[in-house]
Amino acid sequence: MSTVPVPVAEPATAVGRVRKRLTSRTASAISLVIALIWTVPTLGLFISSFRPEADIKTNGWWNFFTDPKVTLDNYQDVLFGTSGSSGRLATYFINSLVITIPSVLFPVAFCALAAYALAWTKFKGRDWIYVAIFALQIVPIQMALVPLLQFFNIFALEDEGSFVQIWFAHTCFAIPLGVFLLHNFMSELPGDIIEAARVDGASHARIFRQVVLPLIVPALASFAIFQFLWVWNDLLVALVFVPGADSTPLTVRLAELAGTRGNDWQRLTSGAFVSIIIPLIVFLSLQRYFVRGLLAGSVKG
Amino acid sequence: MATVTYSQASRHYPGTDRPAVDKLDLEIRDGEFLVLVGPSGCGKSTSLRMLAGLEDVDNGAIYINERDVTNLPPKSRDIAMVFQNYALYPHMTVYENMAFALKLRKTPKSEIDVRVKKAAAMLQLEDYLSRKPKALSGGQRQRVAMGRAIVREPQVFLMDEPLSNLDAKLRVQTRSQIATLQSQLGITTVYVTHDQVEAMTMGHRVAVLLDGVLQQCDTPRALYDTPANVFVAGFIGSPAMNIKTVTLSDDGGIFGQMVLPLTRDQIAKAREGGDGKVTVGFRPEDCQLVSASEGGMPIVVDLVEDLGSGANVYGHTAINGSEERFVVATERRTSVNLGDTVFVKPRTDHHHAFHATSGVRI
Numbered sequence: 001m002s003t004v005p006v007p008v009a010e011p012a013t014a015v016g017r018v019r020k021r022l023t024s025r026t027a028s029a030i031s032l033v034i035a036l037i038w039t040v041p042t043l044g045l046f047i048s049s050f051r052p053e054a055d056i057k058t059n060g061w062w063n064f065f066t067d068p069k070v071t072l073d074n075y076q077d078v079l080f081g082t083s084g085s086s087g088r089l090a091t092y093f094i095n096s097l098v099i100t101i102p103s104v105l106f107p108v109a110f111c112a113l114a115a116y117a118l119a120w121t122k123f124k125g126r127d128w129i130y131v132a133i134f135a136l137q138i139v140p141i142q143m144a145l146v147p148l149l150q151f152f153n154i155f156a157l158e159d160e161g162s163f164v165q166i167w168f169a170h171t172c173f174a175i176p177l178g179v180f181l182l183h184n185f186m187s188e189l190p191g192d193i194i195e196a197a198r199v200d201g202a203s204h205a206r207i208f209r210q211v212v213l214p215l216i217v218p219a220l221a222s223f224a225i226f227q228f229l230w231v232w233n234d235l236l237v238a239l240v241f242v243p244g245a246d247s248t249p250l251t252v253r254l255a256e257l258a259g260t261r262g263n264d265w266q267r268l269t270s271g272a273f274v275s276i277i278i279p280l281i282v283f284l285s286l287q288r289y290f291v292r293g294l295l296a297g298s299v300k301g
Numbered sequence: 302m303a304t305v306t307y308s309q310a311s312r313h314y315p316g317t318d319r320p321a322v323d324k325l326d327l328e329i330r331d332g333e334f335l336v337l338v339g340p341s342g343c344g345k346s347t348s349l350r351m352l353a354g355l356e357d358v359d360n361g362a363i364y365i366n367e368r369d370v371t372n373l374p375p376k377s378r379d380i381a382m383v384f385q386n387y388a389l390y391p392h393m394t395v396y397e398n399m400a401f402a403l404k405l406r407k408t409p410k411s412e413i414d415v416r417v418k419k420a421a422a423m424l425q426l427e428d429y430l431s432r433k434p435k436a437l438s439g440g441q442r443q444r445v446a447m448g449r450a451i452v453r454e455p456q457v458f459l460m461d462e463p464l465s466n467l468d469a470k471l472r473v474q475t476r477s478q479i480a481t482l483q484s485q486l487g488i489t490t491v492y493v494t495h496d497q498v499e500a501m502t503m504g505h506r507v508a509v510l511l512d513g514v515l516q517q518c519d520t521p522r523a524l525y526d527t528p529a530n531v532f533v534a535g536f537i538g539s540p541a542m543n544i545k546t547v548t549l550s551d552d553g554g555i556f557g558q559m560v561l562p563l564t565r566d567q568i569a570k571a572r573e574g575g576d577g578k579v580t581v582g583f584r585p586e587d588c589q590l591v592s593a594s595e596g597g598m599p600i601v602v603d604l605v606e607d608l609g610s611g612a613n614v615y616g617h618t619a620i621n622g623s624e625e626r627f628v629v630a631t632e633r634r635t636s637v638n639l640g641d642t643v644f645v646k647p648r649t650d651h652h653h654a655f656h657a658t659s660g661v662r663i
Binding site: 202 | 353354355374375376380381384385386387388389391392401405406433434435442449
């Protein structure tokens with residue numbers, strides 16, 4: 001037995017070397033610095049949102065450290081203010097939730113079902129359908145707006161109906177990417193598990209619910225977060241499909257916050273933070289579903 | 302309790318020029334342990350999957366208990382399958398894995414519990430019922446896969462190379478466990494393997510397949526003693542049989558100075574379209590090392606595999622100008638060295654003769 005320590009071998013592949021460098025201490029330090037720099041504007045925004053209007057309009061947020069003055073007026077104004085352009089974000093907050101939640105749940109449900117059918121059932125023309133859905137990603141949203149509006153005119157939906165319109169629109173726009181993502185993830189599942197379930201007597205519905213869904217949770221979670229952020233931050237689709245001023249989401253309202261002549265722009269800082277809260281909660285709460293190794297122990301090799 | 306019948310069952314994958322399984326005719330008796338064996342790509346797994354309902358049957362039919370199941374989905378066939386890589390449900394505990402099929406059939410909870418516990422006891426899995434598959438060793442996972450099949454109490458067990466992912470020692474151990482379990486349960490079993498040792502030790506009968514065609518189906522002993530053709534002769538037995546195509550004389554096959562005697566009947570059959578040749582085989586263990594004067598075939602030793610209980614001697618000799626290789630299994634403590642010349646004589650009446658062109662036993 002030799003007592004000489006074995007020298008750590010340089011990884012053979014280029015990717016291996018890159019990976020090794022990236023995990024070194026210097027790399028960590030550099031990325032920490034970059035992360036800090038990237039966070040500074042957000043920090044500035046956050047501090048500004050608590051500064052009085054006069055301060056915001058006269059000097060930069062860093063003056064806060066020499067002359068700290070804190071007020072909740074901005075938040076009070078944007079959340080509950082009653083004047084024309086200010087506020088009532090609380091109401092629009094609800095609108096945003098009403099628009100966003102179904103606009104996430106519908107695509108996730110439809111895409112998962114479609115992806116299962118495309119990945120694990122056999123029927124004629126399956127590959128063509130998949131390619132066609134995938135190719136739809138090329139179509140820019142802007143091209144679909146007018147035809148969709150014409151389509152909705154057939155039903156002459158009004159008021160509450162505008163929510164249905166926007167749910168429908170968001171779902172349509174989400175499906176190509178969703179099907180693509182979930183299909184790829186699902187078809188990576190070992191075929192033997194699906195076949196074992198079939199031999200055990202499970203129907204397709206059963207396999208989907210009890211075998212496939214639990215195993216694609218990470219993919220569902222990432223698609224859900226992705227779609228949530230997209231819908232929550234969307235302005236264009238909301239402007240086009242939500243005609244009534246009472247049912248517009250936060251984004252539309254935020255754009256109006258500064259007032260008709262843009263004189264009330266101090267509100268924007270607190271408004272931005274109000275609109276960030278929910279995406280943050282969503283991201284942090286769904287993050288725990290990003291579990292690696294869900295398939296461990298199922299099949300060997 | 303069931304019989305299984307393949308009747309001219311064929312599977313032809315689109316885009317291939319020959320069927321993966323070609324007109325398979327096979328009858329499996331009630332409670333029988335039948336092993337499908339063959340080299341990779343011979344259609345053994347496809348045959349099993351056709352019986353499971355995971356693969357279409359293009360022609361012919363498959364019956365379980367005289368019921369035509371050819372076009373039934375897997376769940377209507379009352380079969381249970383053990384997969385090569387176990388295919389456990391990774392998100393369920395061992396208990397849930399075993400109970401899954403029963404739950405689908407709406408078996409009462411109390412009965413599920415009884416059956417799962419019973420199967421777990423049989424397979425020594427009681428301590429692991431609440432674990433997930435990833436917390437189990439390979440052997441334990443394999444037993445869970447077995448347990449999942451056992452709790453079903455199906456008409457037929459299907460096993461697709463269930464031991465191939467285990468290490469050598471565990472494989473031998475599990476091999477005997479499966480065989481014992483099957484005889485206890487008495488459930489008809491179809492078992493697929495590429496390993497002829499597994500086939501010979503486990504099966505009541507063994508079906509040998511090659512290129513989608515059934516070569517022979519018989520008891521392990523009969524396969525060993527009377528292989529139906531050259532392929533079966535070479536496939537069954539380890540080390541493999543020495544098979545050579547040699548010139549046919551009026552007395553038998555000529556191996557250099559040695560003549561392997563054949564009966565008059567065999568010679569007559571070999572002559573029909575045999576082009577003056579005959580294929581003769583003798584097993585390594587049916588040979589003796591003799592002295593030069595006893596009329597053996599001289600062989601130059603290339604390699605000796607000493608197994609302790611005996612040795613396999615590999616060597617070559619020249620027959621009709623071409624170099625031919627032979628294997629001889631010698632008894633314990635026979636000392637043979639590399640480069641020696643030994644004289645080999647097959648034991649009388651233990652050799653096999655096949656037609657030189659068709660390969661059929663004569």
